[in-house]
Each structure stands twice: as structure tokens, then as C-alpha cells.
Amino acid sequence: MATTPTSPDRLAVLEPATEEVLRELPRAGVAETDAAVAAARAAFPTWRDLAPGDRAALLHRLTGHLEAHHEELAVLEARNAGKPLASARGELGMAIATFRYFAAGPERLLGDTIPVAGGVAMTFREPIGVVALITPWNFPLSIASWKMAPALAAGNTVVLKPAELTPLTALRFAELALEAGIPEGVVNVVVGPGRTCGQRLVEHPDVGKVAFTGSTEVGASIAAGAAATIKRVTLELGGKSANVVFADADLEAAALAAPDAVFDNAGQDCCARSRILVQEGALDRFLELMGEAVGRIRVGDPLAEGTTMGPLISAAQRETVASFVPEGAPVAIRGEVPDGPGFWFPPTVLSPVSPGERAATEEIFGPVACVIPFRDEAEAIALANDTIYGLSGSVWTRDGAKALRVARALEAGNLSLNSNSSVRVTTPFGGFKQSGYGRELGPHAMDAYTEVKTVYYRTQES
Numbered sequence: 001m002a003t004t005p006t007s008p009d010r011l012a013v014l015e016p017a018t019e020e021v022l023r024e025l026p027r028a029g030v031a032e033t034d035a036a037v038a039a040a041r042a043a044f045p046t047w048r049d050l051a052p053g054d055r056a057a058l059l060h061r062l063t064g065h066l067e068a069h070h071e072e073l074a075v076l077e078a079r080n081a082g083k084p085l086a087s088a089r090g091e092l093g094m095a096i097a098t099f100r101y102f103a104a105g106p107e108r109l110l111g112d113t114i115p116v117a118g119g120v121a122m123t124f125r126e127p128i129g130v131v132a133l134i135t136p137w138n139f140p141l142s143i144a145s146w147k148m149a150p151a152l153a154a155g156n157t158v159v160l161k162p163a164e165l166t167p168l169t170a171l172r173f174a175e176l177a178l179e180a181g182i183p184e185g186v187v188n189v190v191v192g193p194g195r196t197c198g199q200r201l202v203e204h205p206d207v208g209k210v211a212f213t214g215s216t217e218v219g220a221s222i223a224a225g226a227a228a229t230i231k232r233v234t235l236e237l238g239g240k241s242a243n244v245v246f247a248d249a250d251l252e253a254a255a256l257a258a259p260d261a262v263f264d265n266a267g268q269d270c271c272a273r274s275r276i277l278v279q280e281g282a283l284d285r286f287l288e289l290m291g292e293a294v295g296r297i298r299v300g301d302p303l304a305e306g307t308t309m310g311p312l313i314s315a316a317q318r319e320t321v322a323s324f325v326p327e328g329a330p331v332a333i334r335g336e337v338p339d340g341p342g343f344w345f346p347p348t349v350l351s352p353v354s355p356g357e358r359a360a361t362e363e364i365f366g367p368v369a370c371v372i373p374f375r376d377e378a379e380a381i382a383l384a385n386d387t388i389y390g391l392s393g394s395v396w397t398r399d400g401a402k403a404l405r406v407a408r409a410l411e412a413g414n415l416s417l418n419s420n421s422s423v424r425v426t427t428p429f430g431g432f433k434q435s436g437y438g439r440e441l442g443p444h445a446m447d448a449y450t451e452v453k454t455v456y457y458r459t460q461e462s
């Protein structure tokens, strides 16, 4: 049988740095998706009814087991997603930290007691049941862990549908979970197309919630589909984040950090600060410093020591990204790429770009940044908010009050001041506007995987 990425029942998983087939897999369809939901449903009562300490102990064992396989998973992720090994190690480290953090969850699933007439009312946080997790290809196991860890800690069972381009660490994760003692059926992975497997999960009557990370377009169709069965939905969607640099900032720090904030993961990052707003007067110096930093980016073999940027995920993604840099585009800075096979695209900075241009408004999801000048604080805020998205962003200035004022005025869920770092296991993450709804990670993440039940207990004697 022909084994191509488009064959209906076989999937060829490619290595983006070589364009060669890394693994061939059976491709799931509706029947396999239904079987996974049935397995998750059958496993739910036992998993839910485990004593909190026992569920916590199993999640701790799983954390330890993942830690023992950290390097193996990092190499697999680096090869399948085409990301530098150092980045893959960091992401897998975060996945492990996420499981460690939420392993404490089962014993912290607290409710309230509320004084009422005639007795007492109390609340419980009950698991939803079977939760479907639909994830993208850019941070495969890391994003899946943000969903799996709180969902499992809260007592749900899960069906994970990873992106077809990058399913390998999810499949290995499912094996490791079983080895660590997580009961059969608690973690299920279905590898198949979004339009069949993903859609079936959205429609399936036995799925209680869909947690989705991906594009705004697919997120909208998932929200619409889930409405038919009133499924709970959380959506982590696209972004077009602004990196606002005032002239009074530590310009060197801002400019040297700017490339990483947009070219990390070859720009395939929902938090990419791809609109760099620089105050007039600081623009020339900023571009000069940023040019030096871009010159230090090493694009190449993800497994080679010293590589800081890999290829794009696919030929199709490269074509999309290239469409934002047509002949005659105002390329101010361009990095180098290797020759030969691989979906390479050089780090590219466009300047000057006017705010309404396509490159400045659409999510590129590749290593292309736009530099846009602004006059004053009011204009910076207006430009930064002039987007359908609201995921993340940065503000650079030495004026502390201005930093906080601008951060409060920006319509985005995750901001950083004099830094570009805004994702942590211990803090909430999610978007404003069309970047989605709901929050992942942080102390309240299990709220999104539970229902509140109120129980009234009459104590008054009749």
C-alpha cells in the first residue's frame, strides 16, 4: 500500500529538517475515535473514585517516569517538530514540571461551605468525565501536558488528538503513562485528521469538554460544533502580539531580546512578538542592535550543538510564510539558512511596515517580524490593540509607572515588562479577544476541568 501523508489509512510523519519519513503510522478515523472515547468512558468511574492521595501518587510516578525519559522525548520532539534540541529539552522540562505541579492537584480540589438557613450548603468540584484535548504541532507534548495534567488531576479521563504532523511524543507519552501505572483507558491518543477525528470528538455525545489549542479559524468551528451538545470548551488560539519599545528603555536589552521573542521555534509560536513597535527617535539604533542579534542566530540541524533555529514544520507552512515576504518587501534584516533539503526560512525583519499591511495584521507563524514606528504612548497603545488577537506582549521602558499604565491598557492576557517571558507553569495563560477564552496553567487551571456542584444539607430539626 502506498504510504504517503495523504493516504487515507496510513500516515507518514516527516522530519522537517530532512524532509524524510521519520515514522509511518496507522491513521485513525471515526471508528478509532469512538473506540478511544469508549475506553475513556469505561475508565472514568475508577479514575474518578480513586482516593485523592492515590491519584496524586500515580501522577507523581508518571512525573518521575517522564523525567527518566526526558532526553528520549526531547530528541523525538526535536526531530519531529524540527526544533533545536536545547529548546525541546526546555519544553519537555516544562511538560514534566506541569505534571509535577498538578500531581498535587487531587488533594487541593477544594470546595466552599456556605451558611444558609436551616443547614449548610457546600460545594464540590466534580470532574466532567471524558475530556477531548485537541492540540497543534508547534509545541506538541508541552501544550498537551498543559491540558492533560490538570484534567487528569481533577479526575477526568482524556482523549488526546495531537496534530498529524507531530504525533510521536504523544504516542510515546501514552506508553509511558501505562508503564507508570496510570490505568488503561485513562489516557488515550488518537492520531488522525482534524476534520474527521477532531470533529468527531467535538460532536461525540460522551465527550463532556473540548480543550483546544490551535488556529482561531478552527477554534471558531469547534465552539460552534460544541454548542450542539452544550460541551464545555476552552480555546487557546492565534496571536499577533506587540513588543512595545519606548525610547527611554534599555534599548540594548530590548533589541537583543527582540529576535528570540519572535524567531524562537522559527516564529511558530502563538506568543511571538511579531509586531515590534519602536518609538521614533530610537528606531535606527534599535534596528542596528537587532541586526547584530539576528546575525547570531544559527539556523540548521535541530540536533546539532549550537543550532538556535530549526526549519518550519512543513512545505505548506513555508509557502504561507513566504507569501508575507513578496518581491519588493521592505526587508531590513535577513538571516542565513542552510542549503539542501529541509523546510528552511531565514529570520526576516521587515521595516518600515505600515500598521494596516497584511504582514502587520495577520498571524504569520514563521520567522518574520514587522517593525512599526510610533510617536507617543497613546499611539503605541492604539497600535498594539489594533488587532483581532490578544494573547501576549511586552513593554520596554525605564519608567515604571508608564510600564504598568501601558500594560493595563493593552488588551492581552499575558504581558511582560522589560522582558519577553510570559509563560509559566504556575501562572494563568490565555487570551483576550479572538485569541480564545479560558485559562490554562496556574493555580486555577483545574476549574476548567471540573463542574461546581452545590449540596444543601438540612441540619435543622423539624
Ligand code: NAD
Pocket: 134, 135, 136, 137, 138, 139, 143, 161, 162, 163, 164, 192, 193, 194, 195, 197, 198, 199, 202, 213, 214, 215, 216, 218, 219, 221, 222, 235, 236, 237, 238, 239, 269, 270, 363, 365, 391, 431, 435, 436
Ligand atoms: P490548527 O487549528 O490547524 O489545528 C490544531 C488542531 O486542530 C490539530 O490537531 C488539527 O488536526 C485539529 N483540527 C483541525 N480542524 C479541525 C476541526 N474541524 N475539528 C476539530 N479539530 C480540528 O492549528 P495548527 O496549524 O496545528 O497550529 C497553529 C495555530 O495554533 C496558530 O494559529 C497558533 O497561534 C495556534 N496556537 C495557539 C496557542 C495558544 O496557546 N494560544 C499555542 C500554540 C498554537
